[in-house]
Amino acid sequence: MSTIDPPDGTSPIVGAAAMLSAEDRRAMRDRQRRAERKRFFGSIPLHLTLTAIGFTLFLPFLWMILTSLKPLDQIGADNWLPTLSANTDAGQFSEAAVDKVRAVVRAGDTPTAAFLQAFVDTEAESVRPTQLADMLNAAIQRGEPLPAEAYEGVTLSQESRAHLAAVEANAARPIPPDLEGPALDDALGERSRAVALFNASVLHDALPELVPAPVTARTHNYLEVFRQIPFARYYTNSLFIACWVTFLQVFTSSLAAFSFARLQWPGRDKVFLLYLSTMMLPGLVMMIPNYQIMITLGLVDTLAGLILPGAFTAFGTFLLRQFMLSIPASLDEAAEIDGASKWRTYWDVILPLARPGLVTLAIFTFMGNYNSFFWPLVMLKGEHNYTLPIGLLYFDSSAGQETNLLMAAVTMSVVPMIIVFVVMQKQLVAGIQLGAVKG
Amino acid sequence: MSAAARPAPPTAARKSAAQRQRRALLIGLTFLLPNILGVAVFTVFPVVFSLVMAFSDWDLTQHNMFKEGLPKFIGLENFVDLITGDRFFRFFANTLFFMMGIPVAVGGSLCAAILLSKDTSAGGGRPYLWLLAGSVLVVSCVMLTASGLGSTAMMLLLIGTACGILLMGVTGGLTFYRTLFYTPHFVAGVATMILWKKLYAKDTGPVNAAVRPVLEVVGGVTQSAPAVPTVIGWAFTALLILLFGWGLGRLRTMRVEGDLGAAAGALPLVLLFIPACIAAIWDLGGPLMRVVPIGISAVAVVQLVRLATAQERFPVNAPSEGFGSALVFALLAMVGQFILLGFAAVALNLAGFVEASAAAGRETLIEAPGWLTNPDFAKPALMIMGFWAAIGSNNMILYLAALTNVPGELYEAADIDGASPMQRFWNITWPQLAPATFFIFVMSTIGGLQGGFEMARVMTQGGPDGATTTLSYFIYIEGFETGRLGYASAVAWTLFILVFSVTLFNWKFGNKYVND
């Protein structure tokens, strides 16, 4: 966007410049440089402001993404970053297996490698999900490191040795007796964390297929979402519904908008006003009558029952009508003189010109239906028909409140919207430009 | 509003007018058919149905397929119930409270749009900017790794993110910023509501984690120097009175310049006085409720005297002249006054609060609020979330589009006249944006009156203590939780009448404003 053309040799200005004296050229270069410098420094505050606003707006998402990588016990910590943690889920175990570990714990013993191996051997078909880490932490609940005999014959990994060194260093350095309050809590917490890390790490060395190593970022939260709920199905359903509604809405609304904006027929404006006023009644009260309609049509608990009511709205017609009004009338007149039918005028003349409008409507409709919450909540019975917003509630309801998994699910549910927007955003701004604002 | 009348094609000219009309109607309806069928079934029918039901005692517990007897026609009884009961007005007040956020949000969108419409390319300096951002990013990454993910790592991460945004902004230009700004809006929905619920958690949420150190400092300062917050409180009060004076002065100027009719000025004038009245009615802490009305009366008297003595430079065309413009100013001034009033009340009460809290021997002098569990904070909390989502909303996109439509010659002319940036904005940009502003306010009002259902359902269940129950959530409670669908329909239709009259009002006066 530089106002001075680049000296690429072909420019006539450069040709002229060549005729100038060396001094003039230097002066010109100076001027050019000054202008660039001014432009450079001038753009800094703007960039900084935009970055500051953008950063603030982005913060909640940053927290969301980082939280989705944390283990459950680190949620709510002041530190947003996930830190190294021994608490890792380790699949499912049968009641019998769980009872065995419990029996050892109850007896006050620490499970040995031999015991754990036996435990693994008896592990049969999984019945109920249980957190191994919880059990093992309970097993070593007195916060002591596993005794050496527990990992006899196991080659300690480098990590385990590092953790062991930390534990030993802690043991060698007793807590000052005058420490109290938060400082004491911190010191104690530090110690028990070191012990937990060591234990988990050793268990991982001994039983690598069962006990995962302590990790920092837990990407498997994302997999866990898919394991706990049929997330892929919700995803498909949501996308499917949003795409269908968008397609139908764009198509039928453009037809209706064409009729309202480009055709003359008696009573047209009155019908249009009626259309408009239906937008002002809160949708909630229409739910019950609509539900009855769905029962009559036999569409309760089907995806079609979600698609149909969304596909025909006054809003889309209103929006597209505004666009089509701003297309010069001479265009379809010309088409008509050429003998084109109304359909051809619509299809070949108006639709291509209204493209930005169609894209705008498509984005709005897609967003609205992808996020739509209450109608699906009322309508759907079977879990295989659930959409994302309904599915997300699973992690925030009586069935469970696992914030890390919830955030992982939310992160994943947001992705398609960002893709849709990035792909279409140029069209969007250009599209609104054409009309919509004019009453 | 109308497509141009076209000369009839030669074949049709020979037919009679009636025939042509019928044909036009047929064609028009054919195009309309797919959409109107759907709208009739899924929108018009339910609308009519609910209208009828609003006058009946339809109750799901009484009238359903397993019970005999149909809903009775009970005339206006539902509406009488509504008006005599106290709940409707309480929830209506909640709704209005939430709607006070609209001018602020629209203002934010406008600012964002103006920033985003600036030319951000750095010319030949771009490589420098690249270098700057890149080096900061690299340094922060290195430090991040080196520090072993301790608590300082979080700060580094934040800095790194900011630098990353800067870098992307420099490379991607406006497209990147625009996407970033727009993101909160288009992902808004159940997902972000759940996200904000976690952000607002009292003891574990990051919002309070950020607020707590600030409150600690404020508490410490207040305890050691109780005069400081009091002085700040008075400063806010003074600002409030100044803002009132500015709003009134603006109206006066418009009047003197002949831009404001008598009828059009009435409502804006009333709006300006509302915060002072509320300060006087509510017990907002001793001196505030005395000083604010007194100060405002004084300012008002001065301005009115000036108005009375001033010469009207131009005659006013019509009594309704300039309503839209004056209304926008008055709304902005009103919301601004409310915000200042809130801050002033908090600041003036702070010293006493800290003292009491110190006397009670609390560990923290000012505790971070339970954003969604304290009735005083729940509404602002939801409004802040709404603001976050609304800055980069469709409104920003509309403003962006409108800004690109402002003819550049106007600015060039202003530059020649040596206008300041402020003058450029008020005299060129703002009037040129009028149609967009009008459209945005109409849509926001409709949305605002109908809004708040999903937030209440997902985040607060309408609580605490009914503080976040809006009219639409009220409809939900009545219709879906207690099954009184007749009553719920009555609430909905009352809301409809409100929305409709506000829209009509906007349309009638706003169009004038747009055409000014």
Place this chain on the structure above:
Amino acid sequence: MKLVFLVVSLLLGLASVGIWLTQPDLASDKPVIYWVTDRNPARELQVERFHQWLVHEGHVDEHGKPIVELRLDMANAQVSKIAIQSVSGVASDLIDTYGESMRLLQAMGVLTDLTEDAEAMGFGPNSTYDAMGPDLMVDGRQYRYPANVSVNLMWVNPELLQRYGLDPPPPRWTWADFEQLGVAFKKAANSAGTRPADRKFISSHLMAHVFDLTNGVDPLNETLTGSALNNPAWIESLKTRKRWIYELNILPTPDDVAAAPTEQGFGRSALQLFGREQYAMLPGGRYMLVQLRRYSQIRELDVVEVPHNTFPAAFISTRAVALYKGSKHPELAKLFLAFLASEAYSQTIVEDADALPPNPEFTRGEAFRSPSNYPREHGVHEIFADAAETIAVSMAYSPYVLPSIINRERNNAEQAYFNNRLTAEQAAEQAARLIDRQIQAELYRKPELLAAYARDAARQRVLEELKAEGKPLPETWIKNPVHRAYYQAKGRLTDQTPPEPTPVVLPFDDEHAVSTVNESAS
């Protein structure tokens, strides 16, 4: 443009086919009944046992297979959803109900009256706990049968208390002791710098009605004709709880609960925090063992009664299965209710500790009292079973007002007081006034209730006089089970019924509603 439309419609068509093909196959060669219930892994086992039971009882087709297939519907357990589905004729056949939701659904008329079938098929009120009976019925008609029965006692982690030098409470104890223990525990267990997420409390949040019961307070009056919240005892209850929650903070505030990272939402977070030893006690029923068995940190478990002032009592409640009126296979669905009363079903409850089995007969055995796998629980089970047959009281439900409305108004008043918007007196007055107004409105809408109401309201007046004079009260007039149990315990009941007073028409100040009704009714 054409191409875009074509491609899009083609893709969407393909996607539709894909979605259609991947729909789960729901067809079955025999009748299918659905059961709306909560998300609990134990349900699958119960379904399996039902199918076995059908074979065992001879309900088989010609191939020797069960004549009906039971399927679970775990995604629709919200009341408002069930309500909408059931009035529209599309609800599932068997519906899990709780006290509140059963009253709502019964008022809507969508539940089948089971009284005669229950008698014939052996799942009548006689086959369950005595105190449970009223909760299964509305106006003397039975609408559901328990899937489990819960008595609300208090779980204790004695080791945790002992760790801080405190003695575990005795089986029967008072609220004064509770407060004392709570303050001592809070002081001992939380050092100055404890993170909010790690704070320890004596007990999880106390449900208002649990606390009120042991004071003989109920939201409804003796004859269920009006609110009884506007009385000194409830005002005292409000104040006490506010003191415990916000001043002494021996019970967690809602924010404290929200602060703790838990895997389970709502009520169940309490359970997890008890399991993590952040709560020393936990009010609840035997069903909590389902979860508690997973928390092996707790070495000992004990159960005591909920503290009381002068009236030891425990609420008995149930998750009970009702039959939807629109069911296509009502006769087959009734088989499932009969199954609930059988030993085969009770066995599953005995094993997985999901509260008490519907039939008290099955709590007597050794398998129930001392499960060999769980030595930690020995001594706990019989306390629940005994309480269900001794101090249990069922909740009060009025025919004149939905329980959800009572809860709503009570909670609103409580929140208004806890948040300092109203004083305790104002809050109590508001709750009582709004509940009474709802009763008036209900009478106005349902004139058929007027006769019974007029009679009961007149009795209430007489009762008020008798109460004021300290005279014994006629037992047959007192319909509210809470009050009846309370007066019984206090020895203030008599068999003698005073002469029936003239029915009142205008018992409350809001005269307009009832008088209008009266005119229209006459």
